[in-house]
Amino acid sequence: MSSADATADAARRPFTGRRVRFGDLVLQLVAGAAALGATVLVGLIAWELVHGARPALSKYGLGFVTRIAWNPVLGHELYGAGSFIFGTAITSAFALLLAAPLALGAALFLTELSPQVIKAPVTALVETLAAVPSVLIGLWGIYVLGPILRDHVEPALHSTLGFIPIFGEPGAGSSIFTAIVVLAIMILPIVASISRELFLGVPHELKEGALALGTTRWEMVRGVVFPYARGGIAAALILGLGRAMGEAIAVTQVIGGGVFIHWSIFDGGDTLASKIAASYQGATSQLFSSSLIYLGLILLVMSLLANIAAQWIVRRVARKHGVTRGGHA
Amino acid sequence: MSAHDLTGPNLRLDRLPRRRRVNRLMEVLAWLSASVAIAILGILVFSVARRGWSELNLGLLTKAPIPFSLTNAPQGLANAFAGSLVIVGIAALMALPIGILVAVYLNEFAPPSIRNGIGLVIDILAGVPAIVIGIFVFVLLVVGSGQNALKGSVALGILMLPFVARATIEVLTLVPNSLREASLGLGIPQWRTTLSIVLPRAIGGIVTGTVLAVARVAGETAPLLFTSSLVGPQINWNPLQPLQTIPVAIFELSESPDPKDHARAWAAGFVLLLFILFASLTSRWLATRNARRIAGR
Amino acid sequence: MPKCGSFTRITATALAAVALAGVVAAGAGASPAKRAGTTISGAGSTFVSPLVAQWISPIGSAYGYQLQYSAVGSGAGIAQITARTVDFGASDAPLTPDQVTACNGCVQIPWALGGTSIMYNLPGVKNLLHMDGPTLAQIFLGQITTWDDAAIKKLNPGVSLPSTKITVAHRSDGSGTTYNLVDYLSSVSPTWKSQVGVGTAVNWPTGVGGRGSSGVSAIVSSTEGAIGYADVAFALQNHLKYFAMKNNSGKFTTPGSRGILAAASSDQKADANNAYSIVNPPKKFPEAYPISTFTYVIVPLQSSKAPDLKKFLFWAVTTGQKGPYTAKLRFVPLPKSVLVVAEKAIAKIHS
Numbered sequence A: 001m002s003s004a005d006a007t008a009d010a011a012r013r014p015f016t017g018r019r020v021r022f023g024d025l026v027l028q029l030v031a032g033a034a035a036l037g038a039t040v041l042v043g044l045i046a047w048e049l050v051h052g053a054r055p056a057l058s059k060y061g062l063g064f065v066t067r068i069a070w071n072p073v074l075g076h077e078l079y080g081a082g083s084f085i086f087g088t089a090i091t092s093a094f095a096l097l098l099a100a101p102l103a104l105g106a107a108l109f110l111t112e113l114s115p116q117v118i119k120a121p122v123t124a125l126v127e128t129l130a131a132v133p134s135v136l137i138g139l140w141g142i143y144v145l146g147p148i149l150r151d152h153v154e155p156a157l158h159s160t161l162g163f164i165p166i167f168g169e170p171g172a173g174s175s176i177f178t179a180i181v182v183l184a185i186m187i188l189p190i191v192a193s194i195s196r197e198l199f200l201g202v203p204h205e206l207k208e209g210a211l212a213l214g215t216t217r218w219e220m221v222r223g224v225v226f227p228y229a230r231g232g233i234a235a236a237l238i239l240g241l242g243r244a245m246g247e248a249i250a251v252t253q254v255i256g257g258g259v260f261i262h263w264s265i266f267d268g269g270d271t272l273a274s275k276i277a278a279s280y281q282g283a284t285s286q287l288f289s290s291s292l293i294y295l296g297l298i299l300l301v302m303s304l305l306a307n308i309a310a311q312w313i314v315r316r317v318a319r320k321h322g323v324t325r326g327g328h329a
Numbered sequence B: 001m002s003a004h005d006l007t008g009p010n011l012r013l014d015r016l017p018r019r020r021r022v023n024r025l026m027e028v029l030a031w032l033s034a035s036v037a038i039a040i041l042g043i044l045v046f047s048v049a050r051r052g053w054s055e056l057n058l059g060l061l062t063k064a065p066i067p068f069s070l071t072n073a074p075q076g077l078a079n080a081f082a083g084s085l086v087i088v089g090i091a092a093l094m095a096l097p098i099g100i101l102v103a104v105y106l107n108e109f110a111p112p113s114i115r116n117g118i119g120l121v122i123d124i125l126a127g128v129p130a131i132v133i134g135i136f137v138f139v140l141l142v143v144g145s146g147q148n149a150l151k152g153s154v155a156l157g158i159l160m161l162p163f164v165a166r167a168t169i170e171v172l173t174l175v176p177n178s179l180r181e182a183s184l185g186l187g188i189p190q191w192r193t194t195l196s197i198v199l200p201r202a203i204g205g206i207v208t209g210t211v212l213a214v215a216r217v218a219g220e221t222a223p224l225l226f227t228s229s230l231v232g233p234q235i236n237w238n239p240l241q242p243l244q245t246i247p248v249a250i251f252e253l254s255e256s257p258d259p260k261d262h263a264r265a266w267a268a269g270f271v272l273l274l275f276i277l278f279a280s281l282t283s284r285w286l287a288t289r290n291a292r293r294i295a296g297r
Numbered sequence C: 001m002p003k004c005g006s007f008t009r010i011t012a013t014a015l016a017a018v019a020l021a022g023v024v025a026a027g028a029g030a031s032p033a034k035r036a037g038t039t040i041s042g043a044g045s046t047f048v049s050p051l052v053a054q055w056i057s058p059i060g061s062a063y064g065y066q067l068q069y070s071a072v073g074s075g076a077g078i079a080q081i082t083a084r085t086v087d088f089g090a091s092d093a094p095l096t097p098d099q100v101t102a103c104n105g106c107v108q109i110p111w112a113l114g115g116t117s118i119m120y121n122l123p124g125v126k127n128l129l130h131m132d133g134p135t136l137a138q139i140f141l142g143q144i145t146t147w148d149d150a151a152i153k154k155l156n157p158g159v160s161l162p163s164t165k166i167t168v169a170h171r172s173d174g175s176g177t178t179y180n181l182v183d184y185l186s187s188v189s190p191t192w193k194s195q196v197g198v199g200t201a202v203n204w205p206t207g208v209g210g211r212g213s214s215g216v217s218a219i220v221s222s223t224e225g226a227i228g229y230a231d232v233a234f235a236l237q238n239h240l241k242y243f244a245m246k247n248n249s250g251k252f253t254t255p256g257s258r259g260i261l262a263a264a265s266s267d268q269k270a271d272a273n274n275a276y277s278i279v280n281p282p283k284k285f286p287e288a289y290p291i292s293t294f295t296y297v298i299v300p301l302q303s304s305k306a307p308d309l310k311k312f313l314f315w316a317v318t319t320g321q322k323g324p325y326t327a328k329l330r331f332v333p334l335p336k337s338v339l340v341v342a343e344k345a346i347a348k349i350h351s
Helices: A003-012 A022-052 A054-060 A082-113 A116-131 A134-161 A176-200 A204-212 A217-246 A249-254 A272-279 A286-320 B013-055 B058-062 B078-109 B112-126 B130-142 B149-174 B177-185 B190-218 B222-227 B246-254 B259-295 C003-029 C049-063 C074-082 C097-103 C133-141 C150-155 C176-188 C190-195 C212-222 C232-237 C257-264 C306-317 C323-329 C336-347
Strands: C039-044 C066-071 C088-091 C106-120 C167-171 C208-210 C226-231 C244-246 C292-300
Touching: A022 A054, A022 A286, A022 B078, A022 B112, A022 B130, A022 B149, A022 B190, A054 A286, A082 A116, A082 A176, A082 A217, A082 A272, A082 A286, A082 B013, A116 A176, A116 B013, A116 B259, A134 A176, A134 A249, A134 B013, A134 B246, A134 B259, A176 A217, A176 A249, A176 B013, A204 A217, A217 A272, A217 A286, A217 B013, A217 B130, A249 A272, A249 B246, A272 A286, A272 B130, A272 B222, A286 B112, A286 B130, B013 B259, B058 B078, B058 B259, B078 B112, B078 B149, B078 B190, B078 B246, B078 B259, B112 B149, B130 B149, B130 B222, B149 B190, B149 B222, B149 B259, B177 B190, B190 B259, B222 B246, B246 B259, C039 C074, C039 C306, C049 C066, C049 C232, C049 C306, C049 C323, C066 C212, C074 C088, C074 C097, C074 C176, C074 C292, C097 C106, C106 C176, C106 C212, C106 C232, C106 C257, C106 C306, C106 C336, C133 C150, C133 C167, C133 C176, C133 C190, C133 C244, C167 C176, C167 C212, C176 C190, C176 C226, C176 C292, C208 C212, C212 C226, C212 C232, C226 C232, C232 C323, C257 C292, C292 C306, C306 C336
Parallel strands: C039 C066, C039 C088, C167 C208, C167 C226
Antiparallel strands: C088 C292, C106 C226, C106 C292
């Protein structure tokens, strides 16, 4: 913790030896209870999910995680998360691959190249993309994006890169590919806005020093900005990945559905989140619903891991660069 | 890649034209990236507006839907608009006091280690997927007793909580310590200082944070699927029953084979989008204005 | 500024908000208010949902009930009424003995009669196409894959059929309509019976899955060459063509009132659970449409909403069967003998 933190804290409590009033105690207790509740909430969420998944947990154990099956036929019920974990991994990873260069490029534009006049409006617009509800992006994906991809992009990709198995025969409008594009659109603003703040935090002296040495702007970015912001960019990417993994509605609208893992991304499939959203209302047995909750539990673990990793990186980078919590460059 | 790369052979003057070209290329790519990002937003808004235009009329907000209508009687999504108002409104009423209390505790009372620890947990809570929150509320509250709008509000409230808490902490930090010191120096107890001096000063930021949180959850579908989706077409304001909401209505209509249903989905989506965009941009503008006001004076 | 004023204001607002939040949160944990007589909620069959939708408004005017029905599929409807998350469940597939036990004191009541149409999308062909059971089974087994297959050509002499690929559209959720179809396919195709069997959800050898009858209708509407199945009301509503199916007497019949009523007369004796089996009637019913089915409402015998449920169900099986509600959707009013069975079962509901 930096010295600025310590001073601020001391200033908040200037009379450490003073008499504690009853009102102080009450407020501290009530507020503390709220804070405690919020803290406990995450653990409670995990606990309740374990509780809800119990029938499936006791029946399948950890084998559920790797099994590729989803058979709701009564009498032959068999459930497994394998294909959905794969679907989540593939869609999120490819979405990040698609969105990251665009997001970083936009962030660079906003910090280095943009004329002052349009800086604020463009920033606002890029970040507003994050506010568009996922159900609308999904609706748009079904009726606008899907047909465009199916009729123009997929045949083009198949004819030029068809020798690579992931670019198979063009399918219906709803496919893993459409889901990847939709997810990329959704995580673009998050990665862009975090990166933008990171790039703004790079000390001017470092950047100007590089330019004074005769570098071009791009060389300065490559040599100063990126290395300095490296940790933060990693955190931004991981946060974007976590967001993509957790998206249920837009994905279930455009992904087409399917239990088996196909090579081609133009086929349908499902992710953990999209399977839950699609099947929950129609669950026909307790084993079915608890298996869906088990999927939710796996999703929670995956997104918690991504989130904790990102937050840890953010805090480590902030400490390294001497930024106090709540301060912005 | 470190700063060392900026010296020596890489900065050769004879390579300058090439280096300038690469630089130019990267600039163009950066411009393009920003344009693509804005273009996507533009295309989305435009698509939604164009497709929703035909069904966009007052009837959308005032008339109830008629499932499997055999006539061409006018119908709308009044039940969804009513339900959304109730559920999001109650969610805000739930999240606001708790979020403020959490922020007050973290900023005014907590020692730095606890503040950082709980702050971390709140940030992690913000990253829990909405559908997982939906399952959580489902297992905790719905199983055994049924759905209702209040349970939906609880789920949305949990989603809003980190936003309200974070926004309040940030604005509490901006309130100058001199104010607190002066008040304490006058003999006013800390609790009263917090409630009647610090918080009123921070109201602007709290409102901003709440508006942003409302914009965030107004469009959330997943948690409501588990808590308030077994609904009828009647216009209902009773929070003790499951109520239809705009995002769930759009979700269901989007899967229908009837083009008229799609048009209604686009129209409702357009209204929702306008509301959210307005709320987001307004709160952003308010935030910058308030930050200057609170810290300055 | 007057500290007292703003202090009081802030505290009062805060306390009020917290109190409100507390009260509201407490309400969230409570069961939904048993405002008897106001809301009747149900879930299940998409097959019967067009008819139930017509009942919402007249039931509201007649008794003041707010009827809420979620078409989530027969399988889910059975699960939900078993869990008592709704007041009634609806299913086209009769309860299996295990489901009867699990439901713990439920009664199954026939409340509508309709037919499953086999819809298709073939824009170039204007004629009403013919189909028979064994060929349909082969299509759903994935053994016949194009429209110009010899078997289809034989059923439709003189019609020029394109070589378009057949895309099978089936239900991805637990469906009574599926049950009706596979019950029929099992009775006309031993291969289907041994390979796939009967149930509300089966392992489909081929095809694309859609959620609900609307999902299947959507796939058929948007995919050229697709074949799917749903209650005939969906085919009519989405302007989709459907096959004339060959019954056991050799006639090609369609899912209209005549065909469905003729099929209904093939089984006039309800089993112990008030269920009928009218699929693939024998040849002494020449007008019968072979893929017809009764559909059932499942209610707990003992319920706090018993008086309202009884009023609603009596209305449904009598007034609700009349022309204005059923004719356009091709549901057929319950035959007298079935009505007697239904009314006897409804009378058993008590609080």
